[in-house]
Amino acid sequence: MQFATVTTEGGGRSAAVLDGSDWRALPAPDLSALLATTALRDAAGLAGEVLAGAEPTLPLPAPGKVICCGLNYADHIAETGRELPRHPTLFPKYADTLVGPADDLELREGLQVDWEVELAVVVGATLREADRDAALAAIAGYSVANDISVRDWQYRTIAWFQGKAWDRSTPVGPVVVTPDELDPFAGVEVICRVNGEEVQRASTKTLVFDAADLLAYISTFTTLRPGDLVLTGTPGGVGIARDPQRFLEDGDVVETEIPGIGVLRNTVRLAPARHTPVHP
Amino acid sequence: MQFATVTTEGGGRSAAVLDGSDWRALPAPDLSALLATTALRDAAGLAGEVLAGAEPTLPLPAPGKVICCGLNYADHIAETGRELPRHPTLFPKYADTLVGPADDLELREGLQVDWEVELAVVVGATLREADRDAALAAIAGYSVANDISVRDWQYRTIAWFQGKAWDRSTPVGPVVVTPDELDPFAGVEVICRVNGEEVQRASTKTLVFDAADLLAYISTFTTLRPGDLVLTGTPGGVGIARDPQRFLEDGDVVETEIPGIGVLRNTVRLAPARHTPVHP
Structure with a gap:
């Protein structure tokens, strides 16, 4: 099954489930609100009217936690030496960090903006000190994310966080696909293109820590709840590891794809900084 | 002025303002809810009835963001080499990470649990790309925090986050004191005691990045909102930097104090882990 948060012809927004080629309304304004009360496996039975002109937008606009794993594909680990x-290696983003599958990536001129295609895991149950089996059973579905990274800020200090949590920088979507329809443990491809040129391609089969490992590990120290997101890390091919290094420029189009889930297509918009930061 | 979230005789909970030695009710269940609609400078005028048996509890139970600065006192930087x-150096915690001024610190046996007294800054206005003056004007008040750190997890990888965000580990409170009553820029003392023995004492005068610097810097990449917390870092004297190293044990009492704000008094409770983590 495929779920989304969609915008509709009338300018509304609704959680929705795909029925053939139609999006049918679910009784919540978005998937964050839906997951707070209803498991996805039970939600399809609640499907209502077909939504005219439905377009998937950010599926989970209000996750309580967005936790990302770095250094999780062997080839990317090798390229970082x-x-x-x-x-x-874990670091967080915020709901503020996320944008939808067709939104602009709103950053500032002069930053080293880099791409990182990732499989995103949607948490479907409350987890604390979960073992691997419980973590596996708690996976509501999968989505696509690009862990856009501001490299100069990421490496200013030993804590990556400040390079990873720029508002409106990380696209997620377009849909959430349930585990019965997609099996990243067997391997799905993660692909990134910049202006049509493929820059990353790998299989989730080569993840060092898979989705269940990550949910169980995180739950050792903090509670995961329905609608939370876990990003599983990126493979090789990022801009900072190239020779010469390559960063995103204003107007660049980043496509982030996982076949079976969909494609994010986002344009980079680099505006002038409002003022010189306190510590430039 | 001093504000708090208090529990009351009837078992209720309310935002409150100190009036002499009485806590008077404010029209919100806690300071997180109050700050979402009302600036503290305007809230005192809304004060209602005196609350019988009022006891300060976690003042901000639902901050959207809790962002902490590491390595911000020269002596602590020196002790880490x-x-x-x-x-x-910035890293986050969650609302889940926080507990009140008299709550137990609920961790697991076998962890290297360490103390870190810190001045906490309460954000009072929405900030994005703020300059120093705007950041200074957006400080609603100050509180006390102990950035309890699980050192073995902090240093498992280069990302400190997983050692800093254990649920129910970081006490905050007991009250929020407004800037007209407390001036950390001029210097207030931050003190930590373990079982009555003083282990940390320093002045916020020696902060490398002060409260206004930190709010402005953070707002360069993400939006801060009323009720968010910024923890300003800890001075020297932490357990891991001692020779021999010293970590907190079950039953230890940690007192965290800033004169002019108050004292947190928390008992360490180390329960057995429910199961062996996936990656021990």
């Missing part, structure tokens, strides 16, 4: 990790 | 930073 590191060894295979014993533990996942 | 680092040089003075050009940029603040």
Whole structure:
């Protein structure tokens, strides 16, 4: 099954489930609100009228937690010059960080803006100190994300967070596909293109820590809840690891794809900074 | 002025303002809800009845963002063997991470649990790309926090986050004091005691990045909103930097104090882990 938060002809917004080629309304304004009360496996039975002119937008506009894993594909780890990790490297984003599948990426001139295609895992149940089986059972579905990274800020200090949590920088969507329809454990491809040129392609089969590992590990220290997102890391091919390095420029179009889920197509918009930051 | 979220004799909870030695009710269940609609400087005028048996609890139970600065006192930077930073090192916590001024710190056996007294800044206005003056004007008040850190998890990877965001580990409170009554820029003392023995004492005068610097810097990449918290870093004296190293044990009492704000008094409770984590 495929779920989305869609905009409709009348300018409204609704959680929705795909029925053939139609999006049918679900009784919530978006998937964040739906997941707070209803498991996706039960939601399809609530489907209402067909929504005219439905267009998928950011599926989860209000996750309580967005936790990302870095250094999780062997080839990307190699291009950063590191060894295979014993533990996942984790950092967070905010709901503010996210934008929809066709939204502009709104950043500032002069930043080193880089791409990172990732499989996003949607949490479907409350998890704390979960074992792997419980974590696996708590996966509501999968989506596509691009963990757009501001490299100069990421590496200003040892904490990546300030390069990873720029408002309106990380596209997610276009839909959430349930585990019965997509099996990243067996392997799905994650692909990124910049202005039509393929820059990343890998299979989730080569993840060091898979989706269930990550949910269980995170739940050791903090509670995950329905609608939370876990981003599973990016493979090789990022701009900062190229020779010469390549960063995104104003007007660049970033396409982020996982076959079976869909494509994000976002344009980079680099506006002038409002003023010189306190510590430039 | 002093504000708090208090529990009352009847088992209720209310935002409150101190009037002499009485807590008077404000029209919100807690300071998070109050700050979403009302600036603290305007809230005192809304004060209602005196609350019998009022006891301050976690003042801000629902901050959208809790952002912490590491490596911000010169002596603590020296004890970690680092040089003075050009940029603040930032990492986040969650609302889930916080507990009140008298709550137990609920962690697991076998973790390296350490203390970090910190001045907490309460954001009072929405800030994005703010300059220093705007950031200064947006400070609603100050509170006390202890950035309890799980050192073994903090240093498992290069990202500190997983050692800093354990649920119910970081006490905050007991009250929020407005800037007209407390001036950390001129210097207030931050003090930590373990079982009555003083382990940290310093003045906020020696902060590398002060409260206004931090709010302005953070607002360069993400929006801060009323009720968000910024923790300003800890001075020297933490357990991991001692010789021999010292970590908190079950039953230890941690007192975290800033004169003019108050004292947090929390008991460490280390329960057995429910199961062996996926990646021990």
